[in-house]
Amino acid sequence: MSKQRKAVALISGGLDSLLAAKTIIEQGIHVEGINFFTGFCVEGHTHAIRKKDKATPKRNNALWSAEQLGIKLHIVDVIDEYKDVLINPKYGYGANMNPCLDCKIFMVHKAKEWIKENDFDFIITGEVIGQRPMSQRKDTMPVIANESGAEDLLLRPLCAQNLPMTLPEREGWVDREKLHDFSGRTRKPQLALAAQFGFNDFAQPAGGCCFLTDKSYSDKLVDLWTSRGRKEYDLDDVMLLKVGRHIRPKSNFKVIIAREEGEARFLQGYKKEFINMNCASHKGPLAMVDGEPSEADLLVAAQLTARYGQGREAEFVDVTIREKDGTEKVVTVTPMKADEIPLQWMI
């Protein structure tokens, strides 16, 4: 009796990885999923911080994919290891701060380590030649296989027929004829395959699955590094860049102002780590002050906070300023007018 072959599938939560895994499961391979959490992953829950998005399903799409496939999913925290990928990408960034090629190499490398530790035979991904401008090109796909160390243990079921044979194909563990030859940016073949498999509720995030492909998020990250004078971050930084309006009046401080109730609730958790403020005389948002503000800077922050509250048209607004130790004081400020906020303050 032949040995039951086992593959680990990189599951992002998107359609392509779902289809790739299903294609291999259909060939009788035991498949388990792996999902790497870098901190920058786009998830329904991050969006759900904002109240207006509460109608969208609060689900983790990688878990959902695994459940549809009937496979186990291993979610791996790679936040710390990923820093070097983001800060020093060998192949540089894409349109924004997305180090897509280095990221894919890193993840396949981690998957290679995982299959070795767990006695699996090969790795599958949902990559398609030409689907993405940086990491999914004909010339970069061999780079991923080589630099990750996976070599011919890396099988891309959706475009395998356009690529050299891999070990699982050569050994007959999978039938190459039942793999696919997708290429390019069109989604039609994936949609047809999804229909064939009976998948009809999958996630298709327009910008991929990573916040680093988002210009606004990338601008905030660059601003963070610039203000600190060095490229470093921790998980709280990553999370806070996803939340609120970020306004930097001066290099030594910025103000993060909640846009909605959900964001305010999330920011509440940081009240002991940041000077924070909200309007006392009117309804208004919670705001955090990041950096080393002077007393004068705090008044500017208070004016900004008042600007985004219901007292924005009032002559004066009382703003409660709370220090990290909880001590409070109330200041009275004139809300800043929209045209008084220089565009370059808005990150």
Next chain:
Amino acid sequence: MSKEVLNAKRLLCPLPVIRTQDKVKTMTTGDILQVVCTDPGVMQDIPAWCRINGHKVIEMVSDDMEYIIVLEVG
């Protein structure tokens, strides 16, 4: 059988799931784990994670600020 509590407050998805997964690895079948979270998404994700990994959700409780899930390790 042991009963343990995991504090996953202030963590956003999927970190509460990852912390739960890592904690469960150190426990044995029949043990009880109570996970305390502040991300409402855990009410969907931790049960989903339990379903695909063979664990059983015993109780889910929530108020405005906290979401508590009690599971039995499978």
